[in-house]
Amino acid sequence: MWASGDLARFCFISLGILLHATNETMVATVMPAMVGELSGLQLVGWSLAIYELGAIVAGAAAGRLVSYVALRTTMVVAALLYAAGALVCATAPSMPLFLAGRLIEGFGGGALVSLAFVSVERLFPRTIWPQLFGVMSAIWGVAAFSGPVLGAVMTELLSWRWAFGIFTLGGTAMALASFIMLDTPEATRPQATTGAAPPFPFAALGCLAVSVVLIAMAGVDIALLRSSLLLALGLIGLALFVRVDALKPHSRLFPSRLFSWRTPVGSGMTMVAAFSVATCSFAVYGPLLLTSLHGIPILTTGYIIAAESIAWSILSILVANAPPERERLIIVGGALMIATGIAGFALTVPAGSIPLILLCALLQGGGFGVAWPFLTRIIVASARYGEQTIASAAVPTMQRIGYAVGAALTGIVANASGFSEGLNREAAANVAAWPFLAFVPLGILGCLAALRISAATDRPQEAIS
Numbered sequence: 170m171w172a173s174g175d176l177a178r179f180c181f182i183s184l185g186i187l188l189h190a191t192n193e194t195m196v197a198t199v200m201p202a203m204v205g206e207l208s209g210l211q212l213v214g215w216s217l218a219i220y221e222l223g224a225i226v227a228g229a230a231a232g233r234l235v236s237y238v239a240l241r242t243t244m245v246v247a248a249l250l251y252a253a254g255a256l257v258c259a260t261a262p263s264m265p266l267f268l269a270g271r272l273i274e275g276f277g278g279g280a281l282v283s284l285a286f287v288s289v290e291r292l293f294p295r296t297i298w299p300q301l302f303g304v305m306s307a308i309w310g311v312a313a314f315s316g317p318v319l320g321a322v323m324t325e326l327l328s329w330r331w332a333f334g335i336f337t338l339g340g341t342a343m344a345l346a347s348f349i350m351l352d353t354p355e356a357t358r359p360q361a362t363t364g365a366a367p368p369f370p371f372a373a374l375g376c377l378a379v380s381v382v383l384i385a386m387a388g389v390d391i392a393l394l395r396s397s398l399l400l401a402l403g404l405i406g407l408a409l410f411v412r413v414d415a416l417k418p419h420s421r422l423f424p425s426r427l428f429s430w431r432t433p434v435g436s437g438m439t440m441v442a443a444f445s446v447a448t449c450s451f452a453v454y455g456p457l458l459l460t461s462l463h464g465i466p467i468l469t470t471g472y473i474i475a476a477e478s479i480a481w482s483i484l485s486i487l488v489a490n491a492p493p494e495r496e497r498l499i500i501v502g503g504a505l506m507i508a509t510g511i512a513g514f515a516l517t518v519p520a521g522s523i524p525l526i527l528l529c530a531l532l533q534g535g536g537f538g539v540a541w542p543f544l545t546r547i548i549v550a551s552a553r554y555g556e557q558t559i560a561s562a563a564v565p566t567m568q569r570i571g572y573a574v575g576a577a578l579t580g581i582v583a584n585a586s587g588f589s590e591g592l593n594r595e596a597a598a599n600v601a602a603w604p605f606l607a608f609v610p611l612g613i614l615g616c617l618a619a620l621r622i623s624a625a626t627d628r629p630q631e632a633i634s
Contacts, residue, residue: 178292181347181350182284183285184343185284185285186281186309186312188251188278188339188343189279190312190313191315191319192255192274192278192336193224193278194313194452195316197455197470198324198467198468198471199323199333200213200456200457201456201457201460202324203267206329207267209264209267211389212265212268212389213454213457213583214576214577214578214579214580214581214583215385215580216268216453216576217452218384218573218576218580219272219385220278221275221573222275222378223271223274223278224275224278224569225566225573226276226374226378227279228279228283228566230369231243231283240284240292241347243280243284244281244288244344247276247280247284248344248347249341250274251336252277252336252338253277253340254273254276255333255334255339256270256334256337257269258271258333259331259337260330274336277340281343285305286305289305313475313478313481313482317470317474317475318471320467320471321466321468323335324467325466368419369420370422372413372417373410373420373422376406376407376410377407377570380403380404380407381573383402384399384400384574384578384581387403396581407574411427411428415427422563423566423567424438425553428442430618433547434548436621437618437622438567439618440504440544440619441544441567442570442571443571443611444537444615445567445569445571446572446574446611447507447511447608447611447615448510449579450511450605451474451477451514451518451529451530451533452474453576453579453580453604454579455473455474456474458518458600458601459521461593461597462518462521462601465521465523469523473526473530474530476527476531477530477533477534480535480538481535483538488538488542499540500539500543501616501619502539502540503541503619504618505619506533506535506539507536507537507612509532510533511611511612512605512609513532514526514533515602515603515609541564544564545561548560548563549561575608578608579608582603583603586599586600588600
């Protein structure tokens with residue numbers, strides 16, 4: 170790659186992943202300072218939900234858009250969208266405007282990630298794809314680690330606004346670099362298509378967007394009738410999203426029999442969904458609670474969140490070469506670690522014990538690192554013929570949807586238990602346990618799904634029936 174000049178091109182393509190993933194995880198540690206300046210505490214859960222929603226929609230769109238628009242043009246536009254969203258966040262005078270910036274950022278960041286994977290397929294020899302995808306995974310791990318620390322450092326030294334200002338500069342640099350570096354014929358011409366391109370899943374993604382917004386709205390200005398109705402409509406919308414997606418075989422986002430526990434795919438996707446929803450609470454509210462309730466420095470909470478990402482990466486590497494006969498034990502063990510971390514936060518965050526909070530973060534992140542590689546392999550290997558590609562993309566897509574829904578539900582729980590009254594020590598004390606305790610049932614569901622997927626792997630013929 171160095172000799173051919175492709176190395177610099179790959180580095181700039183990977184910058185899109187770095188920008189997206191760092192920004193995604195950074196917001197947790199800037200939240201206390203941001204809420205103190207902008208208020209809008211009841212909208213905190215929206216900050217992650219809106220970003221993830223934009224990333225899901227743009228990520229799905231970008232892969233199809235390059236059939237009609239040149240890769241370089243699409244990449245430049247995505248980077249400029251990202252930069253514009255970061256600029257809106259950095260200069261926002263109110264929380265609603267900040268959330269608008271987060272949505273625009275999500276559109277740009279989600280598109281950059283999708284286009285990075287498209288670029289590897291389009292611009293580099295097939296023989297080095299595995300190595301490039303491996304490097305991109307490592308970049309994602311570095312970003313997940315550096316995001317919370319970057320947010321904490323910038324908030325401590327300058328301002329939370331400068332944390333987003335850096336991403337404005339990064340997005341602008343990404344756009345300029347894309348225009349300069351992506352100068353090959355493969356990048357400057359639209360992809361040649363033979364026949365009609367698969368239709369874009371407008372209806373399914375529309376249902377998803379409306380559903381997440383309805384759930385998030387249920388957590389603002391808590392009122393029993395209004396909030397219950399919005400929450401019910403949001404959950405119905407999610408069920409409709411799954412149904413509409415299943416009815417569109419040529420543009421579907423998920424494999425068939427999505428949540429059927431009769432197959433490894435269904436029980437595996439249930440596990441992915443349950444744990445993705447259940448593990449958002451600390452990333453969204455952890456720094457805010459620890460700072461308000463115990464006076465713990467933001468930088469300390471940034472290191473705790475970063476440690477969760479490190480545990481994911483390290484344990485994922487350590488178990489990667491485990492023999493197939495141990496897959497069942499590893500998946501169940503990882504699920505139990507995640508569930509223990511969720512329940513543990515409900516006890517340790519109110520107590521304010523940093524070592525125990527760190528332990529819960531390591532359990533949660535390490536559990537994902539242990540279980541996810543084998544879970545993904547089983548889901549893909551057990552998918553019906555012709556659905557393996559969909560199944561491989563479905564795991565990260567379901568994670569993102571789970572994070573968006575989980576952040577919205579966490580907002581409901583936090584506001585219902587006291588944050589709707591305002592940010593003070595008494596409110597934080599009332600809230601502290603509930604954002605974690607409320608999701609323990611989903612943690613249990615994830616463990617049951619892990620047991621089920623492990624049992625189902627003993628009968629692989631069911632997966633393709």
